[in-house]
Amino acid sequence: MKITLIAGARPNFMKIAPIIHAIQKAADSGANISYRLVHTGQHYDEKMSDTFFQELAIPAPDAHLGGGGGSQAEQTAAIMVAFEKELMANPTDLVLVVGDVTSTMACAIVAKKLNTKVAHVEAGIRSFDLTMPEEINRMVTDSITDYFFTTSVWAGNNLKNSGIADDKIFFVGNVMIDTLLKNESRFLKPSLWEELALSKGDYFVMTLHRPANVDEEQKFKALLHAIITGSNGKPLVFPVHPRTKNIIENVGINLDEIPNLHLTTPMGYLEFNYLVKNAMAVITDSGGITEETTVMGVPCMTLRDNTERPETCEVGTNELVGTNPDKVAPAMKKLFDGRWKVGTIPEKWDGKAAERIVEELLKL
Template sequence: MKITIIAGARPNFMKIAPIIHAIQKAERAGSNIGYRLVHTGQHYDEKMSNTFFQELNIPEPDAHLGGGGGTQAEQTASIMIAFERELMANPVDLVLVVGDVTSTLACAIVAKKLNTKVAHVEAGIRSFDLSMPEEINRMVTDSITDYFFTTSIWAGNNLKNNGIADDKIFFVGNVMIDTLLKNEGRFVQPALWNELGLTTGDYLVMTLHRPGNVDEEQKFKDLLTAIIMGSNGKPLLFPVHPRTRNIIENIGIDLTQIPNLHLSTPMGYLEFNYLVKHAMAVITDSGGITEETTVLGVPCMTLRDNTERPETCEVGTNELVGTDPNRVGPAMEKLFNGRWKSGGIPEKWDGKAAERIVEELLKL
């Protein structure tokens, strides 16, 4: 079986790494399976791309499509045009896409139009919020996918409710957690740890990137203010994209007057997760980070009104705080009063999801 694996954006890299390693292991054992890795170039920043390949021991891509930049439509079109050429020149039995980014959608459409089977890793997750580009990507991809690899029973039920047959759905677990568990012992203490005199459990990590939180300047200012006010003076570590840093400056927050807020450039996987593992809590609007905090047992408050990963709330350490700045203070008070739930680990989030995926692929 020949497979093309698609990667394009930061979350993809953590998901493809264990799958590639599992395929390589099967190849060494004599199984008839091989892969071709295609990097769409959706994320072209060094910290968002090459660094992750190096840290996670991902081989150099067989093809780089250079599809970064532009609007959503321009990026989708660019990736589709380039991947069509790639797949016609290098036909395979199956195209494997992961997650819910633009590359996922674009390459799934191209594959199906070239009569190539599609497998979707992390299929079936839903926020039921069509204002999120990712939700559209998930829905369209799952509507044309042939084989669905899911992270939870909940995701599988979403697919069944859409008429997907049981024999096309494979509950394998979470490949993001495969990568987390494999690399936990390799996490790297960043330089700012000593620079700021940090100690385990005595600081907060925050990440904010969704347009609804960041692009509406007054709302962003109100959210930041609420977080700062509720932090009890604990160090607030905020790895931030340069674009978001510019917005912070535009909204009139004087960083010199907030000694506990520390902005940094985006971090690599090993450094960032070192900070997450040792944090008192994480404040985020990311989906993937809620999965990692759940497994690491770190309290997580999500500044969103919905989540496509409800198991992180129902089982794990995550709670939906919402996007209303007025709800941040009570959540922070709950954290500092020691009333945050301890949480557990969802079923099959055990570091073996990629092995299960390859086992199922070999049966197809």
Template sequence: MKITIIAGARPNFMKIAPIIEAIEVASAKGAAISYRLVHTGQHYDKKMSHDFFMQLGIPEPHANLEAGGGTQAEQTAVIMVRFEKELLENPADLVLVVGDVTSTMACAIVAKKLHTKVAHVEAGIRSGDLTMPEEINRLVTDSITDYFFTTSDIANKNLLDSGVTDDRIFFVGNTMIDTLLKQMPRFQKPEIWNDANLVPQQYFVLTLHRPANVDQEQGLQALLDKIITLSQSLPIVFPVHPRTAKMLQKIGSNAPNLHLIDPLSYLEFNFLVKNAKAVITDSGGITEETTVMGVPCMTLRDSTERPETCTIGTNELLGTDPKALEPAMQKLFNGEWKKGGVPPLWDGKTATRIVESLIDLSI
């Protein structure tokens, strides 16, 4: 079985690393399975791409489509044109896509039009918010996927409710947690640790990149002001996403406890998360990592495609109104934050289950 694995953006890299390793292990044991890794180049910043490949032990891609930046439509078009050429020149039995980025949807469409089977890892998750580009990517990808690998019972139900038959759904767990558990002993202390005199459980990690939070000057300013006011002067470490950096330059912020830094590598960022008092974010993936590491997490969004991080884990969905932070921060400082637990099959063995399932399918 020849599998083409697609990676394009930072969230993908943590998900493909254990899958590649599991394929290599199975192949070494005699299984008739091989892979070709295609990097679409959707994320072209060094910190968002090359460093992740190095740290996570991901081999050099067999092909890099170098799609680069641009609008959603421009990126989608470039990826589709270049991946079509790639797949025609290097046919596969299966194209495996992960997550919900533009590359996931674009490559799934190309594969199906070339009559190639598609497997979607992290299938079935839904936020219900069609203003999110990722939600469109999920819906389109799952509408043409052949094999669905899921992270939760909720994702399974979403797929069944949409008409997917049970025999095409494989509840396997979360590959991002495979990577987290493997790499946790290797976490690295970033420079900001000493520069800001950080102390375990005595600082916050902040990440913001979604349009609802960062595209309006007044909204972003109000959010930052509220976080700073409620932080009780504890340091706030804010690795700034390129999208957010442009707006921060306009509004400025000189609070002494707010530390704006460049995006961090995987090992450095998760070192900060693991030792933080809490994480304040609008990311989805980070809520999964905080759940497994037992770190309190506040999500500044009105919906989440990962509800298990709230119902089982350490995450709370606060919405985008800065006022919602007040009771959450009070609960945190009073020591009343929920301890949470780890969702089923988030055990570090997901990639092995995926590869075993693919071998059994004998595509």
């Protein structure tokens, strides 16, 4: 069986890495399985993509499509045009896509139009918020997918409710957590640890990039003000997404007046997760980070009104704070009062999801 694996943006690499390792292990044991790794180039900043190949021990891609930059439509079109040529030149039995980024949807469409089977890892998750580009990507991808690998029972039920047959859905667990557990002992203390005099459990990690939070200048400034005020002077480490950095510069925020807010460039996987693991809490609007904080037992405040990963709230350490700046202060007070919930780890988030995926692929 020949499989083409698609990776394009930062979250993809943590999901692809354990699948590559599981395929290699199966092939070394005599299984008839091989892969071709295609990097779409959706993230074209080195710290947003290339560094991950080194840190996660992923071989160099067999093809790099150079599909980064431009608007949503331009990026989707560029990836589709390039991947069509790639797939026609290198036919495969199955195209495997992960997550919910533009590359996921674009490559799934191309594969199906070339009559190639598609498998979707992390299928079935839904925010039910059509203002999110990722939700469109999920819905389109799952509407044409052949085999669905899910992270939770909840995701599987979403698929069943949309008419997907049970025998096409495989509850395997979370490949992001495979990567986390494999690399936890390798986390690296970043140089800023000493520079900022950080200490375990005495600082916050922030990530904000979603349009609902950062595109409206006054709302973004109000959110930052609420977070800064609620932090009680503790350091706020903010690795800045390139898109968010541009907005911060445009709104004219004076960092000299906020001594505990520390903007950094995007960080590698091992350094970033060292910070997360040792933080007092994480403030984010990301989805994947809420999964990692749940497994590491770190309190997480999600500045969104919905989540496609409800298990991180139902059994994990995550809480939906919302996008209203007025909601930040009560959440911060709850944390400082020691009233944050103690979470547990969701079913099958045990580091073996990729092995289960490859087992199912071999049966196909």
